[in-house]
Amino acid sequence: MAESSPWNGQFSRFDLVARMGDRPPSIVQVGEVPIGAGFVVMAGPCAVESERQILETAEFVASAGARFLRGGAYKPRSSPYSFQGLGIEGLKLLRKARERTGLYIITEVMSESDVELIAEFADVMQVGTRSMENYALLQKLGGCGRPVLLKRGMTARLDELMHSAQVIAEHGNSQIIFCERGIRTFETATRNTFDIAAVPILKTVSHLPVIVDPSHAAGVRSLVPILACAGAVVGADGLLVEVHPSPEKALSDGVQSLNFAEFAAMMRDLQRYVSLDFSRPEAAEVKQLQLLVVGGNA
Numbered sequence: 001m002a003e004s005s006p007w008n009g010q011f012s013r014f015d016l017v018a019r020m021g022d023r024p025p026s027i028v029q030v031g032e033v034p035i036g037a038g039f040v041v042m043a044g045p046c047a048v049e050s051e052r053q054i055l056e057t058a059e060f061v062a063s064a065g066a067r068f069l070r071g072g073a074y075k076p077r078s079s080p081y082s083f084q085g086l087g088i089e090g091l092k093l094l095r096k097a098r099e100r101t102g103l104y105i106i107t108e109v110m111s112e113s114d115v116e117l118i119a120e121f122a123d124v125m126q127v128g129t130r131s132m133e134n135y136a137l138l139q140k141l142g143g144c145g146r147p148v149l150l151k152r153g154m155t156a157r158l159d160e161l162m163h164s165a166q167v168i169a170e171h172g173n174s175q176i177i178f179c180e181r182g183i184r185t186f187e188t189a190t191r192n193t194f195d196i197a198a199v200p201i202l203k204t205v206s207h208l209p210v211i212v213d214p215s216h217a218a219g220v221r222s223l224v225p226i227l228a229c230a231g232a233v234v235g236a237d238g239l240l241v242e243v244h245p246s247p248e249k250a251l252s253d254g255v256q257s258l259n260f261a262e263f264a265a266m267m268r269d270l271q272r273y274v275s276l277d278f279s280r281p282e283a284a285e286v287k288q289l290q291l292l293v294v295g296g297n298a
């Protein structure tokens with residue numbers, strides 16, 4: 001029961017997103033795909049770079065079991081001299097990939113002035129780590145009519161993440177998915193420190209689904225598959241992962257992007273822990289076990 005959770009005092013004040021009493025976990029339904037009832041993979045490049053790049057990636061990740069195509073058209077870059085994204089041309093390419101593959105589209109929105117435009121093209125609106133505290137954006141997303149994937153700020157505590165979700169919900173949109181993407185610590189061997197405990201904690205204190213982004217946590221592709229599996233084991237509802245046809249030529253985040261073969265191998269590894277199609281009985285048992293573990297914390 002959420003009532004006996006050791007974290008309740010800290011989180012229950014965010015009443016629209018906290019898990020109170022017997023409230024069951026929420027499912028965010030995107031077309032045919034329920035997020036929060038099974039393991040959903042969202043894959044694609046960091047940024048949309050060209051028609052060929054995005055269509056090839058979409059076709060490959062769809063064939064390997066992804067249900068969503070990710071790809072930034074508006075990129076929050078640390079340097080003003082880095083590739084900033086293709087903007088509306090990128091959105092049009094994402095739409096083309098959607099039509100061709102049936103993948104749903106998740107893409108980042110950085111500014112409240114872009115919300116309406118991006119909502120025309122995206123199935124899920126991504127709020128990046130740098131925007132978690134952009135309250136004007138969060139408020140606007142309350143009325144956007146699309147689910148929101150809310151990434152944890154790289155220096156944000158979990159109660160601050162819950163607060164940001166509460167702002168979106170207060171403004172009318174409770175279709176929110178949390179994303180743990182690593183936080184800043186003193187460790188420099190990884191780009192960020194993957195806070196694995198965030199997953200079972202959030203699933204205990206909130207009714208919202210939680211996915212993980214091992215790409216931005218690791219910052220290096222060799223660690224991405226193992227962190228993805230770790231996320232699955234602790235009960236994440238899915239994965240946001242960067243995949244590129246030629247990572248060494250990527251205009252952003254190539255070092256942490258998987259190539260197609262690496263993505264396919266990761267999808268095979270993941271099926272030891274979760275069912276990607278709900279038809280594998282042994283995977284269903286693992287999922288059951290995770291629910292018990294999370295329930296035990298509650």
Ligand code: PEP
Binds near residue numbers: 072127128129181
């Ligand atoms: C991204 O998903 O490419 C991205 C910019 O992520 P984050 O906001 O987590 O850095």
Ligand code: MN
Binds near residue numbers: 216242252
């Ligand atoms: Mn990226």
